[in-house]
Amino acid sequence: MKICGLSEPEHVATAVRAGADAIGFVMTRSPRRVSPERAAELAALVPGHVLTVGVFRGEDPETVRAAALTSGVRAVQLHGNHPHGDFTALKDLGARLVRAVDAQADLRCGAYDEDLLIVDAPQAGSGLPWDWAAVRGRPSGHWMLAGGLAPANVGEAISAARPWGVDVSSGVETAPGVKDSGLIEDFLRAVRRTHG
Numbered sequence: 156m157k158i159c160g161l162s163e164p165e166h167v168a169t170a171v172r173a174g175a176d177a178i179g180f181v182m183t184r185s186p187r188r189v190s191p192e193r194a195a196e197l198a199a200l201v202p203g204h205v206l207t208v209g210v211f212r213g214e215d216p217e218t219v220r221a222a223a224l225t226s227g228v229r230a231v232q233l234h235g236n237h238p239h240g241d242f243t244a245l246k247d248l249g250a251r252l253v254r255a256v257d258a259q260a261d262l263r264c265g266a267y268d269e270d271l272l273i274v275d276a277p278q279a280g281s282g283l284p285w286d287w288a289a290v291r292g293r294p295s296g297h298w299m300l301a302g303g304l305a306p307a308n309v310g311e312a313i314s315a316a317r318p319w320g321v322d323v324s325s326g327v328e329t330a331p332g333v334k335d336s337g338l339i340e341d342f343l344r345a346v347r348r349t350h351g
């Protein structure tokens with residue numbers, strides 16, 4: 156269970172307390188953008204058993220590397236059509252590599268030497284639901300479902316796609332970039348309920 160796009164200590168604390176496995180800091184163009192320095196302050200609040208993830212889209216590997224080192228995140232998530240070479244260039248960073256793509260992409264986790272695959276909506280961070288059932292049985296390895304998930308629909312989405320994990324941002328917000336502690340708790344509770 157990953158909660159993405161956090162920018163306030165209060166919401167980091169809520170996500171950790173409520174049982175998130177991973178927390179994402181968006182360091183690319185977005186209403187959720189935080190600087191690498193701000194991400195470092197937030198990452199320092201996260202205990203070791205929760206993975207901190209820096210989210211990027213379209214930046215070159217050296218920019219990603221610099222931001223990852225400044226922020227101290229333990230994983231980097233490259234969104235969209237990053238070439239295989241970008242993952243290869245970051246292999247020695249010492250961070251886990253996450254590839255986030257839409258359902259049209261190669262859905263084999265590891266095909267780009269990544270450690271984790273996220274299958275997302277065509278428009279990342281839009282909060283728009285998509286046809287989750289269409290990917291059922293297609294991705295291989297460790298993969299998370301994202302895109303339009305929320306407390307009220309995550310159970311249905313898990314049943315439809317059968318992912319290894321789930322990732323949310325807009326669905327735990329009251330406006331783009333404004334997280335809500337109650338919604339974060341509701342989301343994590345709904346996921347646990349689905350898994351019995």
Ligand SMILES: O=C(O)c1ccccc1NCC(=O)[C@H](O)[C@H](O)COP(=O)(O)O
Binds near residue numbers: 282
């Ligand atoms: O959140 C953004 O604005 C964003 C911008 C650019 C690349 C990635 C971005 N977000 C990644 C995520 O938060 C999640 O992986 C996922 O897309 C969340 O989708 P949703 O729950 O529909 O907001």
